[in-house]
Amino acid sequence: MKRLFAAAAVLSMFLLVSACGVDLDEASTAGEEAGGVTQTSDTKGDQTEDTTSEDTSEEKEDEKEAAPKGPEADVTVPEDCTVGEYEMIDLQGKVTNSADSTRSYLVTVEALNSKGDRVAELYGSVDALAPGQTANLDLGGFVEGVDEGTKLTCKVLSVDAF
Numbered sequence: 001m002k003r004l005f006a007a008a009a010v011l012s013m014f015l016l017v018s019a020c021g022v023d024l025d026e027a028s029t030a031g032e033e034a035g036g037v038t039q040t041s042d043t044k045g046d047q048t049e050d051t052t053s054e055d056t057s058e059e060k061e062d063e064k065e066a067a068p069k070g071p072e073a074d075v076t077v078p079e080d081c082t083v084g085e086y087e088m089i090d091l092q093g094k095v096t097n098s099a100d101s102t103r104s105y106l107v108t109v110e111a112l113n114s115k116g117d118r119v120a121e122l123y124g125s126v127d128a129l130a131p132g133q134t135a136n137l138d139l140g141g142f143v144e145g146v147d148e149g150t151k152l153t154c155k156v157l158s159v160d161a162f
Helices: 002-019 024-034 057-065 070-074
Strands: 037-044 047-054 080-082 088-096 103-112 118-129 134-142 151-161
Touching (some): 088 103, 088 118, 088 151, 103 134, 118 151
Antiparallel strands (some): 103 118, 103 151, 118 134
């Protein structure tokens, strides 16, 4: 029964994204550009010069230590999560809309084992959150081959706000 509910929740999120006209490929490309690779084009006469620059490893380390920006900063989830019955992971977090307009959120959280390997992804959504408003975020997902009661580390993997 819980598997059916979780599968329906994941399907609902993808249908919601499709219905709102969010282009996930475009959003992914924008995220890659924000991740440190910048490509510029400079036209001089008939010649076009493309240059690509990447952040240094020092800058990337600083980014990891810095607080999340954008919609990711709006989401908080507990770091500790536990495998429950039927290989389910249920997690409760919070979303606070920091934007000036109403937003809906699709959130993906990764569950990592003690070795740091991703063993599951959890999904949740919050619809039509007004500016400054906070809502509970219920996330759920399945993990295979991990015993009930096993402690995992959960981290926000992605946040789509629209």
